[in-house]
Amino acid sequence: MTAQRTPTASPLPPLLALLGGAAFAACQWLVFCYAPVEATLGLAQKIFYIHLPMSWWALISFFVLFLASLASLLKNSEAADRLCAAAAEIGVLLGGLALITGMIWARLSWGVWWTWDPRLSTTLVMWFIYAGYLVLRGLDLPPQRKRRVCAVVGIVAFLDVPLVFLSARLWRSIHPAVFANKGGGLEPEMRLTVIACVLCFGLLWAGLLWIRTRQLSLNARADALFVRSSRH
Amino acid sequence: MLHLHRVAKLFGLKAVLRNVSCTFTPGSVTLLVGDNGAGKSTLLRMAAGLSRPSAGEITRAENAVIGYVGHATFLYPGMTALENLAFWARLYGTSTREKDLLALLDQVGLSAHAHERAGVFSRGMAQRLNLARVLMRPADLLLLDEPGTGLDASSRALLREQMRAARDRGACVIVVSHDFADDSVVADRVVALRNGVIAYDGPPSGYIPGALPEETPPEPPAPTTATELPDREGESVPGLPGMALAVARKDLLLTLTRGSGLVQALLLGLLLLFVFSLAQGVGERLSPQNAAAVFWLSSAFCQVLIFNALFALEERCSSRVGLILSPPPIQGVWLGKGLAGMILLLLAQLIFLPATVVFLGQEIQGDWRVALGALLLVDAGMCALGSLLGALAQGEAARESLLSIVLFPLLVPLLLAGISVSAQALGLPAPDGADAWLGLAAAFDAVFAAAGLLLFGFMYTGDDA
Numbered sequence: 001m002t003a004q005r006t007p008t009a010s011p012l013p014p015l016l017a018l019l020g021g022a023a024f025a026a027c028q029w030l031v032f033c034y035a036p037v038e039a040t041l042g043l044a045q046k047i048f049y050i051h052l053p054m055s056w057w058a059l060i061s062f063f064v065l066f067l068a069s070l071a072s073l074l075k076n077s078e079a080a081d082r083l084c085a086a087a088a089e090i091g092v093l094l095g096g097l098a099l100i101t102g103m104i105w106a107r108l109s110w111g112v113w114w115t116w117d118p119r120l121s122t123t124l125v126m127w128f129i130y131a132g133y134l135v136l137r138g139l140d141l142p143p144q145r146k147r148r149v150c151a152v153v154g155i156v157a158f159l160d161v162p163l164v165f166l167s168a169r170l171w172r173s174i175h176p177a178v179f180a181n182k183g184g185g186l187e188p189e190m191r192l193t194v195i196a197c198v199l200c201f202g203l204l205w206a207g208l209l210w211i212r213t214r215q216l217s218l219n220a221r222a223d224a225l226f227v228r229s230s231r232h
Numbered sequence: 233m234l235h236l237h238r239v240a241k242l243f244g245l246k247a248v249l250r251n252v253s254c255t256f257t258p259g260s261v262t263l264l265v266g267d268n269g270a271g272k273s274t275l276l277r278m279a280a281g282l283s284r285p286s287a288g289e290i291t292r293a294e295n296a297v298i299g300y301v302g303h304a305t306f307l308y309p310g311m312t313a314l315e316n317l318a319f320w321a322r323l324y325g326t327s328t329r330e331k332d333l334l335a336l337l338d339q340v341g342l343s344a345h346a347h348e349r350a351g352v353f354s355r356g357m358a359q360r361l362n363l364a365r366v367l368m369r370p371a372d373l374l375l376l377d378e379p380g381t382g383l384d385a386s387s388r389a390l391l392r393e394q395m396r397a398a399r400d401r402g403a404c405v406i407v408v409s410h411d412f413a414d415d416s417v418v419a420d421r422v423v424a425l426r427n428g429v430i431a432y433d434g435p436p437s438g439y440i441p442g443a444l445p446e447e448t449p450p451e452p453p454a455p456t457t458a459t460e461l462p463d464r465e466g467e468s469v470p471g472l473p474g475m476a477l478a479v480a481r482k483d484l485l486l487t488l489t490r491g492s493g494l495v496q497a498l499l500l501g502l503l504l505l506f507v508f509s510l511a512q513g514v515g516e517r518l519s520p521q522n523a524a525a526v527f528w529l530s531s532a533f534c535q536v537l538i539f540n541a542l543f544a545l546e547e548r549c550s551s552r553v554g555l556i557l558s559p560p561p562i563q564g565v566w567l568g569k570g571l572a573g574m575i576l577l578l579l580a581q582l583i584f585l586p587a588t589v590v591f592l593g594q595e596i597q598g599d600w601r602v603a604l605g606a607l608l609l610v611d612a613g614m615c616a617l618g619s620l621l622g623a624l625a626q627g628e629a630a631r632e633s634l635l636s637i638v639l640f641p642l643l644v645p646l647l648l649a650g651i652s653v654s655a656q657a658l659g660l661p662a663p664d665g666a667d668a669w670l671g672l673a674a675a676f677d678a679v680f681a682a683a684g685l686l687l688f689g690f691m692y693t694g695d696d697a
Contacts, residue, residue, distance in 0.1 A: 073690055076284075128641035135637055136624065143243070149624050152687045153638060156620065159683060160642045163676055167645035170652075170668055 013214055017207025023200035027193070035193040044108045049194055051101035053201035054094045055123060060205070061091030062130060062158060069154030072147055078220070081147045084154055086212035088133055090205065095127040118168035125164045129157045233258045233296065233404040234279055234373060239288035241274050241428075248274045250428045252288070258372070261395050261405040261418050263436065266425035272408045273302075275425070276375050279406065282553060282693075292373065299371025299403075300557055301379045304550030305362040308482070309351030310490035313342055313361050316350055317368065322478035323558040324369040325469040336364045340390065355382040363394060365554075374398050376407040380415070392418050412441050475564025476571060479555075483542050483572035493541025498580050500537060501530035502587055509591035517593030524655040527581075527588045528610075528647050534580045535573065535614050536636050539622035542569050556693050566688035570619035577611050596657055602666060603657035609673040610650040616680040617642060623692050649673040 031049045038045035065087040071080035234256040241249040249271040277283040321328045337343045340360040380388045409415040416436040424432035508526045649669040
């Protein structure tokens with residue numbers, strides 16, 4: 001029997017999210033006062049400091065979803081399933097924001113809103129895949145069946161990501177490789193700023209993931225209490 | 233034969249069964265009785281291995297052949313009685329000779345209806361045919377979930393006769409029944425459930441319906457020795473390829489001759505090609521790359537409809553449980569449906585290709601052999617994934633759109649490979665990376681063939697099977 005642990009009212013998740021949010025806000029000082037203004041794009045280049053962390057943490061969300069799907073399938077774990085749901089929601093949100101900021105960048109940098117660039121295209125295809133996954137999660141299937149089906153789709157989706165990236169790369173590539181060649185042309189101040197932004201966004205991401213997972217646990221518990229009270 | 237030790241089953245936090253322990257012995261007929269919602273069907277499904285207990289243990293005699301008759305009859309309405317029996321005989325590895333199948337039909341009084349489609353059968357006739365399916369491979373553990381529902385007196389008498397016969401040859405028979413007065417005639421024992429616990433376990437003579445004691449009877453001791461099963465040396469259970477071929481054959485028969493699934497898919501694909509042709513101005517024509525993209529888009533839509541239709545075949549007659557309980561590995565269903573889907577998709581593409589030439593003003597002039605290789609690789613990948621995910625929304629009203637939403641983005645690498653390589657057959661110079669595209673398609677096929685083999689069991693079986 002799967003033990004249903006009562007989620008404790010730990011202050012850590014909101015504290016972590018608040019810390020992440022505060023740290024990311026502090027990063028804005030680095031972005032606007034410390035990092036130099038880029039010569040060609042000017043101030044518009046600053047969008048890069050929010051675009052990159054969101055892309056990376058979206059990808060990490062999908063990786064967490066993949067690992068949690070494996071655990072959900074092999075261990076038949078409800079907790080892992082809730083982590084899947086939280087990671088998918090956060091991944092789709094961050095992926096969507098990364099796409100929008102990427103499109104703004106593309107318009108300013110390349111003169112078009114959209115182009116067949118491997119990273120942009122991979123992010124868009126991933127966004128579609130995981131948005132479909134969220135639709136699947138929203139279906140009114142029997143809980144155990146839904147857990148299994150979602151876990152299978154979570155695994156299959158992640159297996160597809162490298163193939164999508166390779167196909168998009170074969171099609172065409174014009175995206176700047178940020179850290180490919182000793183910093184990808186970034187000034188040391190810019191590099192330090194982007195690393196700080198990625199790390200601080202990570203705190204926010206961890207806090208959000210923790211809070212959402214706990215919300216889902218509480219939701220499951222509330223449903224269980226409702227079932228129990230309606231029987232008596 | 234079957235032992236349940238402190239078994240519990242939860243749906244969410246709702247306990248359907250609690251602390252149930254009992255042993256079912258060979259050569260006995262046990263009636264499982266109780267009010268609606270008492271947990272009888274759940275217990276039977278766990279006994280069949282269709283659902284896992286939330287707590288406790290269920291032990292069955294090793295290699296016991298399980299016969300399961302539920303509300304659904306597992307019959308394909310588009311196939312005749314004989315064709316239905318022949319399909320299940322292929323899965324069970326028993327004789328598919330018409331003479332043997334007719335003898336089975338004779339046993340259940342249906343020999344005169346052998347060549348009639350099961351879809352026109354009454355409930356009683358369908359249940360008799362279902363019984364013939366179970367008789368085809370005598371079960372060691374025969375599980376009957378309200379088998380007499382909707383049957384006339386003669387069909388119920390036939391059912392009881394078969395229960396007796398099964399008991400006499402040493403089978404363990406468990407029957408969920410709401411008809412205690414009739415079924416107790418053949419029963420050796422009654423197990424009554426109330427609110428998920430055993431409220432009575434004893435001879436039929438001691439059981440008075442509606443007057444159950446409140447206390448739980450004492451727990452029976454666990455069996456100390458394994459039960460010997462009859463020798464089944466004559467049987468040859470088919471493996472993965474055997475099941476795949478049987479499923480593919482049945483699906484093709486139903487889709488090509490008795491169904492409209494392929495016709496819908498073809499019409500949708502042709503309609504798409506036609507609509508894109510409207511985008512061309514007078515005297516203009518789409519570039520080969522765009523034409524190839526439209527061809528693959530039509531193929532992808534067609535593929536979604538094909539797999540929806542193939543999985544709906546099982547859904548219509550709830551035969552999924554029958555496929556899960558058949559002896560070959562369940563991955564045979566994935567392979568069989570993938571095979572049938574690929575043949576149907578190739579047939580559709582045989583029509584889409586000339587339609588692309590006609591509607592989109594294309595000419596086939598490049599190296600068709602490379603394009604054919606790409607076509608086969610891309611189709612194989614599409615069908616490997618389609619067959620894996622085709623089962624994801626069984627029973628869902630929105631399954632057509634759901635499969636498209638989940639499947640299309642996953643197919644992007646394959647579609648790009650297909651477009652890149654096949655565009656050259658329509659007149660573009662051969663792309664520089666044709667080999668890379670073919671390699672990518674082959675990698676896709678390998679990844680999702682492995683995923684299909686490893687994951688299909690999780691997708692297709694489960695607690696609601």
